[in-house]
Amino acid sequence: MMAFLPAGQAPMHDPPYPEDPWLERFTGVAALRAALALGWLDRLAAAPAEAAALAAEGPAAAELLDLLAAEGVIARDGARVALAPRFAPVYAARGRALRARLDFLARAAADLLADPAAVFADLPRHMARSETFRLYRYDLAQADDAAGREAARPWVEHVCALTEAEAPRLVPALPLPERGRLLEIGGNAGEMALAILAARPGLSAAVLDLPAVCALGRERCAGRPGAERLRFLAGDARRDAWPAPADAVLFKSVLHDWPPEEAEALLARARAAAAPGAPVIVTERGPIETAAPAPFHLAAELVFAPFFRPPEAYAAMMARVGLVPGPPRRAHPSLPFFVIAGRAP
Numbered sequence: 001m002m003a004f005l006p007a008g009q010a011p012m013h014d015p016p017y018p019e020d021p022w023l024e025r026f027t028g029v030a031a032l033r034a035a036l037a038l039g040w041l042d043r044l045a046a047a048p049a050e051a052a053a054l055a056a057e058g059p060a061a062a063e064l065l066d067l068l069a070a071e072g073v074i075a076r077d078g079a080r081v082a083l084a085p086r087f088a089p090v091y092a093a094r095g096r097a098l099r100a101r102l103d104f105l106a107r108a109a110a111d112l113l114a115d116p117a118a119v120f121a122d123l124p125r126h127m128a129r130s131e132t133f134r135l136y137r138y139d140l141a142q143a144d145d146a147a148g149r150e151a152a153r154p155w156v157e158h159v160c161a162l163t164e165a166e167a168p169r170l171v172p173a174l175p176l177p178e179r180g181r182l183l184e185i186g187g188n189a190g191e192m193a194l195a196i197l198a199a200r201p202g203l204s205a206a207v208l209d210l211p212a213v214c215a216l217g218r219e220r221c222a223g224r225p226g227a228e229r230l231r232f233l234a235g236d237a238r239r240d241a242w243p244a245p246a247d248a249v250l251f252k253s254v255l256h257d258w259p260p261e262e263a264e265a266l267l268a269r270a271r272a273a274a275a276p277g278a279p280v281i282v283t284e285r286g287p288i289e290t291a292a293p294a295p296f297h298l299a300a301e302l303v304f305a306p307f308f309r310p311p312e313a314y315a316a317m318m319a320r321v322g323l324v325p326g327p328p329r330r331a332h333p334s335l336p337f338f339v340i341a342g343r344a345p
């Protein structure tokens with residue numbers, strides 16, 4: 001089996017998610033969420049502020065300032081405070097992603113504290129009771145109406161926050177053709193597809209995802225480079241027709257959502273949609289392997305730990321549906337993802 005380090009153990013000079021160094025401790029995460037909720041981060045991103053004015057905002061606001069300073073979120077300069085020099089550019093680039101990750105981390109931590117035995121050893125109870133599964137409601141995204149979109153928005157934001165950071169390291173590892181049509185199943189709001197299209201000017205892409213997710217994707221991608229080569233196909237990938245033939249089919253962080261028989265059925269559909277010799281590509285997180293004390297942000301991955309399979313599981317599924325799997329590869333040294341591609345003989 002390939003060995004995978006959790007993202008939190010990537011070299012600190014090169015974290016895949018730029019905000020990870022600020023998500024390592026529970027108290028730091030609590031302080032960041034408080035500062036976001038109070039509007040402090042946006043205020044300080046716009047201009048430094050008087051420390052005394054912030055400290056006067058509540059009975060423990062001075063303590064919050066101390067926590068934020070200790071975590072390297074803010075820096076003091078005499079009587080004034082500003083975003084810390086290392087944190088400021090991360091917040092500028094990843095503020096939206098940070099908010100989505102913090103919100104999800106709060107749910108994941110609640111699940112791990114409330115019923116850790118379910119997370120690690122009772123999957124039905126975990127799925128029935130957890131805050132994280134209450135968020136990821138794919139069933140509500142079947143409706144393309146305002147309610148469906150608003151129900152999907154928080155988890156779509158969380159997926160985008162991760163994929164936006166992962167894509168630059170994943171894309172070079174994918175055996176994609178230079179030109180033709182890419183079909184991305186479960187491609188969410190198009191973050192991965194746009195990163196691929198930027199690297200492959202000769203490709204066009206279709207993202208097949210649930211209706212509410214496609215609506216959010218069209219909104220998110222509008223006007224961005226490559227959007228003119230990207231289309232969203234609203235549907236259910238298990239039932240609806242797939243556009244074919246495709247010159248590559250991609251599943252990124254999708255198949256772990258499904259029990260083995262359904263994941264295999266999706267691979268069989270991919271085989272049918274792929275042009276002769278075209279790759280069917282699976283890229284997924286491998287099982288989490290913790291070799292040192294884990295940072296707090298690993299909580300957000302641990303709630304999905306029961307679902308991550310080793311690449312050999314996908315190789316076996318590919319073989320059963322008539323694809324010849326190539327050898328799995330680790331996508332990037334700092335990212336716990338593998339890539340495996342199968343082709344019809």
Ligand SMILES: C[S@@+](CC[C@H](N)C(=O)[O-])C[C@H]1O[C@@H](n2cnc3c(N)ncnc32)[C@H](O)[C@@H]1O
Binds near residue numbers: 159186235237254257
């Ligand atoms: C864990 S997310 C991964 C998203 C994306 N590939 C990424 O990594 O950024 C799984 C995706 O599968 C989509 N999905 C779930 N059920 C689906 C279905 N029946 N048909 C099509 N897409 C589905 C979800 O809406 C979501 O976008």
